[in-house]
Amino acid sequence: MIFAVDFLKPFTYExxxxxxLIATLAGALCGLIGVFVVLRGMSYIGHGLSHAVFGGxxxxxxxxxxxxxxxxxxxxxxGLMIGRVARKRIIGADAAIGVITTxxxxxxxxxxxxxxxxxxxxxxVLFGNVLGVFTGDILAVVGVGILSVVVVVTLYRKLxxxxxxxxxxxxxxxxxxGMEAVLMVLLSATILVTVRVxxxxxxxxxxxxxxxxxxxxxxxxxxxxxxxxxxxAIFGGVGMxxxxxxxxxxxxxxxxxxxxxxxVVYSAAGVRRRxxxxxxxxxGPSLRTA
Amino acid sequence: xxxxxxxxxxNAFPAPLIACDHLSCTYGxxxxxxxxxxxxxxxxxxxxxxxxxxxxxxxxxxxxGSIQASHGSVTRAAGLSVAYVPQLETVDWxxxxxxxxxxxxxxPQKSWWPGSSSSEREEIEEVLERLGLxxxxxxxxxxxxxxxxxxxFLARALIQKPDVLILDEPTAGIDVTTRHEILHVLADLNxxxxxxxxxxxxxxxxxxxxxxxxxxxxxxxxxTVIADGTPSEVLQPYFLERTFGAPMEVLQHGGMPIVLEQGxxxxxxxxxxxxxx
Numbered sequence: 330m331i332f333a334v335d336f337l338k339p340f341t342y343e344x345x346x347x348x349x350l351i352a353t354l355a356g357a358l359c360g361l362i363g364v365f366v367v368l369r370g371m372s373y374i375g376h377g378l379s380h381a382v383f384g385g386x387x388x389x390x391x392x393x394x395x396x397x398x399x400x401x402x403x404x405x406x407x408g409l410m411i412g413r414v415a416r417k418r419i420i421g422a423d424a425a426i427g428v429i430t431t432x433x434x435x436x437x438x439x440x441x442x443x444x445x446x447x448x449x450x451x452x453x454v455l456f457g458n459v460l461g462v463f464t465g466d467i468l469a470v471v472g473v474g475i476l477s478v479v480v481v482v483t484l485y486r487k488l489x490x491x492x493x494x495x496x497x498x499x500x501x502x503x504x505x506x507g508m509e510a511v512l513m514v515l516l517s518a519t520i521l522v523t524v525r526v527x528x529x530x531x532x533x534x535x536x537x538x539x540x541x542x543x544x545x546x547x548x549x550x551x552x553x554x555x556x557x558x559x560x561x562a563i564f565g566g567v568g569m570x571x572x573x574x575x576x577x578x579x580x581x582x583x584x585x586x587x588x589x590x591x592x593v594v595y596s597a598a599g600v601r602r603r604x605x606x607x608x609x610x611x612x613g614p615s616l617r618t619a
Numbered sequence: 620x621x622x623x624x625x626x627x628x629x630n631a632f633p634a635p636l637i638a639c640d641h642l643s644c645t646y647g648x649x650x651x652x653x654x655x656x657x658x659x660x661x662x663x664x665x666x667x668x669x670x671x672x673x674x675x676x677x678x679x680x681x682x683x684g685s686i687q688a689s690h691g692s693v694t695r696a697a698g699l700s701v702a703y704v705p706q707l708e709t710v711d712w713x714x715x716x717x718x719x720x721x722x723x724x725x726x727p728q729k730s731w732w733p734g735s736s737s738s739e740r741e742e743i744e745e746v747l748e749r750l751g752l753x754x755x756x757x758x759x760x761x762x763x764x765x766x767x768x769x770x771x772f773l774a775r776a777l778i779q780k781p782d783v784l785i786l787d788e789p790t791a792g793i794d795v796t797t798r799h800e801i802l803h804v805l806a807d808l809n810x811x812x813x814x815x816x817x818x819x820x821x822x823x824x825x826x827x828x829x830x831x832x833x834x835x836x837x838x839x840x841x842x843t844v845i846a847d848g849t850p851s852e853v854l855q856p857y858f859l860e861r862t863f864g865a866p867m868e869v870l871q872h873g874g875m876p877i878v879l880e881q882g883x884x885x886x887x888x889x890x891x892x893x894x895x896x
Contacts (some may be wrong), residue, residue: 483733496685549715
């Protein structure tokens, strides 16, 4: 009985309940958007965008603007600039991201060094702070989460087609640049509302870990799309809970929890895959010619 | 000196489905195809032959509208539905997608929920069944034979109920039996009702004897149209050398032309000498 009481103790604190809720929601949201991040090779974009958001957040703090307004506009502008620069083949997307987002991050660091003492909130963006969560943060994650689910469900086939086979999708009437833009907006919004929970330095891992783990568990896009958010939510919730006892920043524990699950699944999938290849010598029914 | 089937048959089919008119396309540093005049009419089955790098894929993409013309124009009949089957090597085989998902993705999503309606599921099953892929819906695309993989992408094109089917190298990298199967499927689709669907087909190929010689109309292509007509009109040493840049011999066997590469004897001689020494 003593243990049971002990394990439930953190739940008696409101800030812990809020933190657990937002970590779970943030994990689920990153898991959902992460499917596209992983399959489209956008993880470096996610990494870059979070760094860009940091610059915007620092600027907003110094100017006493709202975080969401400052970081949001800044992130959006960076995303559009990356898209614009990367379209020039001669530069390449990765280099474009490197230039634009690292410059933004450097500006954030400079502002933090100059004004960091007075503006504690800059620190929170860098490392994440689950326990300083306000209702507004939770509502923001819920809002972007609902938007993402609605968009992914209603545009499902177009998003799948444009992600799997952009050339043929374009020929078949799918607005491929439009789908890319939609995903960029969702990714930016996701980073914007979750970065204060996980931290700039760890957010890209939360975008990738649930999705790659889900990928190892299924060969179906549809199944990956619900499995990844479930895994993300588990990583977020479990990581948050363990961080209470480990007395370690929650962002770090969330990522470590995800990494541990990934390693277990990866090892198991290796065994399973070898078995499947060995049993692959049978072909389907032969073709019927009329 | 072009035997031009398209002109002579032009009267029988007044409106072409797709017409290239002095078409040129350019990528950055120079034109890939130049001054192409080509018309495809309802019910036709056209093979485009040429060496790699001759601009065959570019021509297909221009006809599909995914590449813009730098000169001239491509005209598609109003309301024409064109479906494309890409070359298998361009597909991302590690993508998590099942056979059913590949076929379903090309259907416009009519309701807010992405799952297939029961009528759509029936249609998908029917197409898969017809192409000999019944029961494979849940399989990952990598877990299929080469011929099955080709047919999955054919199924995705067919579910769009196209008037024109465009295939890029549909028989590259698959074995002889499978090539035969694919050709029979395409012939069924091309055949008019009641048996077939009467879909016009355009494909590119390297395979002169195994595929091209069986088609009703061939276009020899190297940056532009070198010759256009029936296989016996087009598969002639003069055109082949201009298309492939190497001398070739043509034999007749049972009324069908067979193309032989010249210089094969010398190569065999060299290799056999090497084996003897």
